[in-house]
Amino acid sequence: MSKAPVPANEAARLRLLQGLDVLDTPADEAFDRITRIAAEMLQVPIALISLVDEYRQWFKSRVGLDVCETSRDLAFCAHALDIDKILLVEDALEDARFADNPLVTGAPFIRFYAGIPLRSAEGLVLGTLCVIDTKPRTLSGSAISALHDLARTVERELLHKETARVGRAVQEFDRRNLALSASRFETIFRQTPTGKAIVDLSGRFIDVNSKLCEITGYSAEQLLSLTFPEITVEADLAMDLQLVADLLFGRRKTYSLEKRYRRRDGTIVWVDLSVALVRDETGQPLHFISVIQDISARKDSEKFLRDYQHELEQRVTERTAELTQSRETLQTITNNLPILIGHVDANLRYQFNNDVYRDVFGVEPGSLRGKSLEETLGSSLFEELRPYFERALAGERVTYDNVRYWPQHERIWSATYIPDIRGDKVAGFYIMSQDITDRKLAENVLLAKAMLDPLTGLPNRRALHEELARAVEHGKREAVPFALFFLDLDGFKTVNDTYGHDAGDALLIEVGKRLKKVVRQNDVVSRLAGDEFIILSQGIATANACSRVAQDICRTLTRPFVLPGVTVDISTSVGITMCTDARQASADELISSADGAMYEAKRKGRNGFRFARDPHIRIEQMGEDPVQLPAKIAQAV
Known part of the structure; x- marks a missing residue:
């Protein structure tokens, strides 16, 4: 008996199998139905759905076999982990791999075996759908095809289990358990x-x-x-x-x-x-x-500057009594540092400034001695920073990371105020301020990226929720109505399956462009997930107006899409939620009601739209004359 080779992707395969949480679970009618069909269709005594674990094969469903698992070393299914389409053993006694296998020479006396690999979405083989007979036999091509079809059904059932693991690798699921690609x-x-x-x-x-x-x-x-x-x-x-x-x-x-x-x-x-x-x-x-x-390189640079700054602080503290004699040396040192350095007394008047003051304020550093901070900074910035000055004069070292010395400039500075303590009295404080604009810009860029869908460049789910929250608050304060249009593309899966994910991605990008063109400039077009989009339109208060927007959306998406190497046709189903009283509105409820209306439109034939909440409004499919739709809506209302 030969032992089955271990697949190259064994670690990933076992990790996925464990993540499905299907091993050692109770019987499931969805799987049992498949094994019963397989046994009846091929007239065999045994049919199994076998999942190959690290040391065993465990049967999620079984017909004609009492045991629920066997050793992996004995498992025929372990040999199917590297098989492309089917492992077919017409007579086990004539096959060197299995002739002396205890499952052949003893119960259940396997002579015939046919196993179809069960693959995950990533192509990892988890086990097989297999049929077993106690006598040799062959399978026709049509029988093999039918067995393949049943295996695909098992894979779809397992996919529901796999969805939970995939969800840990993507940002979120859509409401109907359709995972992002x-x-x-x-x-x-x-x-x-x-x-x-x-x-x-x-x-x-x-x-x-x-x-x-x-x-x-x-x-x-x-x-x-x-x-x-x-x-x-x-x-x-x-x-x-x-x-x-x-x-x-x-x-x-x-x-x-x-x-x-x-x-x-x-x-x-x-x-x-x-x-x-x-x-x-x-x-x-x-x-x-x-x-x-x-950020190791930046931290090393900051440490160097921090150490140097600390060294400078020590020098300033140790040589306060000799400041007059050492001013020339101190001025030379500080003039060559890329930070703003100053010293003020307890009356908030400058006693020392380095040359960087010339670059920032356009004044000679020496001319500032004796002048107040308020004269140099201006009243507005002085009042903004006054609490930090007072804390420094109280003996506390403080830092403020959002200083703008000139309102018309975009440069942002971080200022540290270090108490000048002489004996038991605070005589003033030192100012050390450095430009942190690049760091702030980098933080803002990261925040902006977190709010955009990386494929289409449209606002993502997080951005939509923030915009919707603002619309609700604005509606509560100003009684401004708004509407949500929940779109799900009809035929997108067919494009994706037929022409591949690249074509699907290109189609989603083009859909986003068309939607931005068809709505108003201030409307928010966002991609929720997969092929779902939501449009937030403020200031729209009537069903007629909403229907016109929905008609425009449906029309623009029914025009053919010319993608690289192929032209495709799709349509869309639209659910509409109108919010005329934001005092009773909830962002999640609004999205949920628009989602429900969209599914109603999809059930009614697709390529159309439905309104949520008001059951008296009945919007016909886009197959009706679009000129008559506003009248029908008005009549329904």
Whole structure:
């Protein structure tokens, strides 16, 4: 008896099988129906749905066999893990692999075996749909085809189990368990120039990209066996865990912090970590998505500057009594530092300034001595900074990270005020201020990217919820009505399946462009998930107006789409929710009602639209004369 070879993708295959949470579960009629059909159709005594675990094969469904599992070493199905279409053994006694197998020489006395591999969406073989006979036999081509069809049905049933695992690698599910395209997400996830990870609620890495492996020095397999606390420097862990708790309890939506990882070789790497919590449609936490950027070089530079600044502070403190004699030396040192350095007395008047004041304020540094901070900064900025000055004069070292010395300029500065303590009295404070514009811009760019759909460039689900929340609040204050149009593309899956994901992606991009052209400039066109879009239109208060917008949407999407190498036709089903009284509105309820109306339009024949909430409004399909639709709506209302 020969032992089945272990597939090259064994680790990933077993990880997926465990993640399905299907092993050792009770009988399921959906699977039992398939094995009964297979046994009856091929007139065999045994039919099985076999899942091959690390050391065993376990039967999710079985006909004609009492045991629920056998050793993997004895399993015919283990030999099908590397088979493309079918493992066919017409007479086991004539096959060297199985002739002396105890399942052949003993009960259940297998002589004939046919197994169709069961593949996941990623192409990983989890087991087989197999039929077994106690006597040799052959299968016709039509019988093999029928067995393949039944195996595909098993795969679709398993896909419902697999969806939960895929959901930990994508940003969210749509309402009908249709996952965002795994391959599209994988491309974005893997090729990004920053480290990315999906982390479960216990802190364990679920998925990581190659950049994170490069940053931490661990392989992907090694990281997947670890939690983020295990690679975080202990001194940085408490703050990270506190921010995680804030996410879970809804005190914040995202967080960012700078922290240290301990690499596999023991060295330390500084990273800029941004984390968001993904919740399901009921608001329950699912998992975290983390973006990690190596900032070691910047931290080294900051440490150098910080050490140098600290050294300078010590020098200033130690030589306060000799300041007059040392002014020339001090001026030379500070003039050559790329930061704003000054000293003011307890009356908030300058006693010392370096040359950077000339660049920032356009004045000679020496001319500022004896002048008040208010004269130089202006009344508005002085009042903004006054609380920090008062805290410094009270003996506290303070920092303010959003100083704009000139309102018309976009430069942003971070200012630190260090008390000048002589004996037991605060004689004034030192000012050390550096330009942090580039850092702030980088933070703003990251925030902007988090609000956009990476494929179409449209606002994403998070941006839509914020816009909708603003519309609700505006409606409560100003009684401004608005409407939501929930779109689901008709025929998109056919385009995706027929021409591939590249064509599907190109189609989604073109749909976004057409929608932006057909609606008003201030309307918000967002991509919710997959082939679902939502349009938020403010100031629209009548069913007639909504129907005209919906008609325009349907018309523009029924025109042929010319994609690279192919022209395709689709349509759309539209659900409409009107909000004329925002005092009773909920963002989630509005989206849910528009979603329900869209599915009603889809059930009524597609390529049309339906209104939510008011059951008296009946909107006909787009097959009706569009000129008559407003009249019909008005009559229905």
